[in-house]
Amino acid sequence: MTSISARYRVRADAFEAKVAQVKSDAWTNPSPCAQWTALEVVDHVIDMHGVMLGQPIPRTEDPLTDFRETRRQVQEALDSDRARSEVSTPAGPMTLEEHVDQVVSDDLVLHGWDLARATGQDETIPAADVERLWATATSVPADLMERFRTPGAFGPGIEVYGAEIPVPDDASLQDRLLGYVGRDPMSKSP
DSSP: OOHHHHHHHHHHHHHHHHHHHOOGGGTTSBOSSTTOBHHHHHHHHHHHHHHHHTSOOOOOSOHHHHHHHHHHHHHHHHTSGGGGSEEOOTTOOEEHHHHHIIIIIHHHHHHHHHHHHHHTOOOOOOHHHHHHHHHHHHTSOHHHHHHHTSTTTTSTTOOSSOOOOOOOTTOOHHHHHHHHTTOOTTSOOO
């Protein structure tokens, strides 16, 4: 197992735990992602896993079952020779495992926060993930960051980051990260 595979496993475990804790009446709660409910956040994460695999993920009526299946398929790919195969991405060619690490693995962290906020769960992001995502997000060149913030720049309905939301100067690194990628950490949970 590579470090990328291990990181994905830990993040997928955390996201799955959040999905498992969503109460049945909370799936329609609004999320910090504009115009998405809690269920739509999970659907997006599953859809992006399918993009990484190059195939849509079959769905049931149960988001937890669907996420478990999609993560199983991605983990299987990460733990196989397929992980080192080259794939075409909007950022240029890279290995499948690099693409998973830079897209869905990071999405599990940020959308995990979105899901937690939408459903009243613990919103704490592990410090190592906050530091890693902060370093990654703030190293994106300005022209590419503008594209990341432009709805539809990477395809219909895809917005990598929202507009930056100002946070207090003394905000935690987690709150600074969330504001930088377009979330309002100061808003109240539903």
